[in-house]
Amino acid sequence: MPHASSARACGLDFGTSNSTVGCVRPGQETLLPLEDGKVTLPSVVFFNADDGSTCFGRTALQEYLTGYEGRLMRSMKSLLGSRLLDGRTEVHGRSLLFRDLLRQFIGELKRRADLHGERAFEHVVLGRPVCFVDDDPAADRTAETTLAEIARTIGFKEVSFQYEPIAAAFHYETEIHREELVLVADIGGGTSDFSLVRLSPQRATLPNRREDLLANGGVHIGGTDFDRLFSLVGVMPLFGFRSLLKNQREMPSRVYYDLATWHSINAAYTYRVLTEQKRFSLDAQEPEKMARLLTLIEKRAGHWLANEVEQAKIALSDQESTTLVLDHIEPDLRRQLTRDEFDAATTGLVGKIEAKLAALLRDAGVAPERIDTIFFTGGASGMPLLRRRVAALLPQARPVEGDLFGSIGAGLAIEAARRYG
Numbered sequence: 001m002p003h004a005s006s007a008r009a010c011g012l013d014f015g016t017s018n019s020t021v022g023c024v025r026p027g028q029e030t031l032l033p034l035e036d037g038k039v040t041l042p043s044v045v046f047f048n049a050d051d052g053s054t055c056f057g058r059t060a061l062q063e064y065l066t067g068y069e070g071r072l073m074r075s076m077k078s079l080l081g082s083r084l085l086d087g088r089t090e091v092h093g094r095s096l097l098f099r100d101l102l103r104q105f106i107g108e109l110k111r112r113a114d115l116h117g118e119r120a121f122e123h124v125v126l127g128r129p130v131c132f133v134d135d136d137p138a139a140d141r142t143a144e145t146t147l148a149e150i151a152r153t154i155g156f157k158e159v160s161f162q163y164e165p166i167a168a169a170f171h172y173e174t175e176i177h178r179e180e181l182v183l184v185a186d187i188g189g190g191t192s193d194f195s196l197v198r199l200s201p202q203r204a205t206l207p208n209r210r211e212d213l214l215a216n217g218g219v220h221i222g223g224t225d226f227d228r229l230f231s232l233v234g235v236m237p238l239f240g241f242r243s244l245l246k247n248q249r250e251m252p253s254r255v256y257y258d259l260a261t262w263h264s265i266n267a268a269y270t271y272r273v274l275t276e277q278k279r280f281s282l283d284a285q286e287p288e289k290m291a292r293l294l295t296l297i298e299k300r301a302g303h304w305l306a307n308e309v310e311q312a313k314i315a316l317s318d319q320e321s322t323t324l325v326l327d328h329i330e331p332d333l334r335r336q337l338t339r340d341e342f343d344a345a346t347t348g349l350v351g352k353i354e355a356k357l358a359a360l361l362r363d364a365g366v367a368p369e370r371i372d373t374i375f376f377t378g379g380a381s382g383m384p385l386l387r388r389r390v391a392a393l394l395p396q397a398r399p400v401e402g403d404l405f406g407s408i409g410a411g412l413a414i415e416a417a418r419r420y421g
Contacts, residue, residue, distance in 0.1 A: 009123035009158075009420035010113055011167065011412025014106055014147070016077040016189030016222060017379055019043050020409030021113035023121070024417040030410045032116040034109070035059070040405050041112070043189075045105055047071045047091040056108050065304055072303045075224050075262035076102055078190055081133040081143035089266065099146065107154040123158040123420040124151060125412045129191035130163055130218030160419060163216060164188070165195035167411030168377040172402055173199040174414070180372040181214075183397065185357075185390055186408065187381035192353045193218035194360050196371070207418070215364035219356040223313075223380030224262055226346050231260035231309045233345035234337050235324065239296060240289035251280060255293070258302075260309075265302040273297065295329050304328060312337050317382045343385045354389045361393070368394045377402040 007023035010032075018040040022030045031039035035057045046060035047053075049070040055063060064072040071091050079085050079098050088095045114120045132143035144161060151159045165184040172182065179200035186193045196215040203212055232241060241256040255277060258268045267273070274297050281290035296302060308324055315322040316339045326333035361368060374390065374397045381387070381404060391399055403410070 007117070007413075007417060008119070008121070009125070009416035010117065010121045011125045011127070011162075011409055011414070011416045012106075012109060012113070012151075013127040013164070013167075013409040013412055014077060014109070015043055015127075015379075015405075015408075016075050016191075016224060017043060018189075018405050019105075019109055020406055021109055021117075022406075022409045022413030022416075023113075023117055024413050025117075030413050031406050032113050034112045034116070039409075041109060043074065043076055043105065045073045045076070045101065047073075049092065052092055054104070056105065061307070065307070071266060073101060073263075073266075074303070075189065076105060078224070078263045080146060081136075081139045084263075085146065099150070102146075103150050103153060106150055110154050110156070120155065122156060123416065124156045124160075125167075125416040125419060126151060126159065126161050127164040127167055127408050127412050128161045129188070129220075130165070130193040130195075130216055131191065131220060134220045158420065162412060162415050163193065163195065164408045165193045165216070165218075165377075166197065166213065167409075167415060168375065168402060168407040169195060169197040169199060169411065170204075170414045171407045171411035172375050172400070173201070173204050177201060179203070181366075181370055182373045182375050183357075183371050183394060184375045184377065185381060186378045187353070187376070187383075187386065188222050188378040189224050189380060190220065190222040191218055192221050192356070192378075192380075194357050196360070196364055196366060214366060215360050217356055217360035217363075219352060221349050221353055222378075223310075225349055226342075226380065226383065227262070227306065227310050227313060228257075228260045229345050229349065230313055230337075230342055231306065232256060234341055235305070235309055235335060236260060238289060238326070238333070238335060239293040240284065240286065243289055244285045245280070245283045246285055247283070251284065251290075255297075259296070259305070262303075262306055265306060268297055268302055269300050292329055292333070299328070301328060313342065313383075316342050317384060339384070346383075347385070350383075350386050350389050353386065354393065357390060357393060369396045371397045373397055374399045375402055376400065377404055377407040379404050 010023040013020045021032050034041040041057040044060040046064050047070045133139040148159045165186040169184045184195045198212040236256045243251050258264045284290045312322050321338045324335040371394050
């Protein structure tokens with residue numbers, strides 16, 4: 001029997017980096033604890049080859065970093081709308097469809113939500129980015145349809161969607177005391193989404209908020225894209241990226257892009273790639289760098305390195321420099337990374353996000369001076385250069401930081417209660 005105070009519907013935020021599930025329950029926290037009392041479950045799956053088990057979230061990442069043999073999968077949301085979705089990968093010695101990988105992870109989210117929500121949820125509002133895929137409406141529709149199909153196969157009977165920045169706006173609306181015109185800047189792991197919304201305590205009670213949504217827009221650029229560029233510029237040169245062969249040609253770059261991109265790292269671990277890189281190392285002008293690359297591939301340490309780069313990016317949000325310790329690859333190997341270096345590597349991405357926001361305001365016909373508040377959410381929204389450039393477009397707006405990892409899930413829960421009771 002369901003708990004007397006439990007909600008019948010939940011909001012589910014399947015994120016590129018982290019996921020949450022929430023429901024509105026009197027006198028209780030909205031977001032449900034999903035792992036070790038924490039409300040976020042990192043969007044990570046590890047298939048442990050040593051014992052044949054499958055684990056999720058922080059446990060998955062810890063088992064991989066501890067050194068267990070197996071396959072780590074992260075940034076799985078990036079598969080939605082991509083040509084990889086109908087492809088396969090090998091785990092535990094068998095072929096696994098990527099869409100079944102998504103089903104496993106989202107199914108685990110529901111299982112944990114049902115456990116801590118004390119009922120089997122049958123109604124869900126799923127978050128979705130404004131654009132799963134840029135400039136391809138057909139692929140975008142396919143991504144949403146796929147997510148809905150997966151939700152139904154794991155036990156949800158009623159499935160609907162809400163844009164993630166709109167959900168974050170509804171969460172922010174619970175904290176304000178007067179009407180505000182708010183620009184929600186949701187910078188997540190895979191996308192950057194913006195919504196211009198009119199919010200107030202009185203409007204929060206309305207069943208239909210369509211007239212309050214003045215503009216919506218997004219671009220398929222997020223935190224993992226910043227990680228990739230930072231890795232290529234700041235770290236991969238240590239492993240031979242952009243170095244020269246003896247014939248003066250540049251080292252082929254495909255393996256470096258794979259190793260710098262979360263959802264393609266496993267592609268660098270094949271026998272063919274290892275054999276190819278050994279051949280290139282014989283013709284390298286800097287063989288010591290290729291030796292590091294071979295060690296990285298042979299140890300299957302690409303995910304470890306990507307995690308170190310991500311942690312360095314996070315550290316540079318609060319400090320001017322940080323040291324990347326790469327003893328796992330070579331004794332005493334270090335790389336000092338600076339915020340200026342990060343900003344220089346990623347200024348092009350920031351410019352594209354800035355241009356998307358400027359276009360949204362222009363198309364909406366809203367003068368920047370009219371906007372009262374910029375509400376930042378999403379795990380990647382804390383990058384200083386990005387915040388400065390976004391804030392510069394709205395000089396009169398008050399910056400507010402929401403729960404970077406929980407605002408969307410909480411807002412989806414509010415929407416679920418509104419739609420389904």
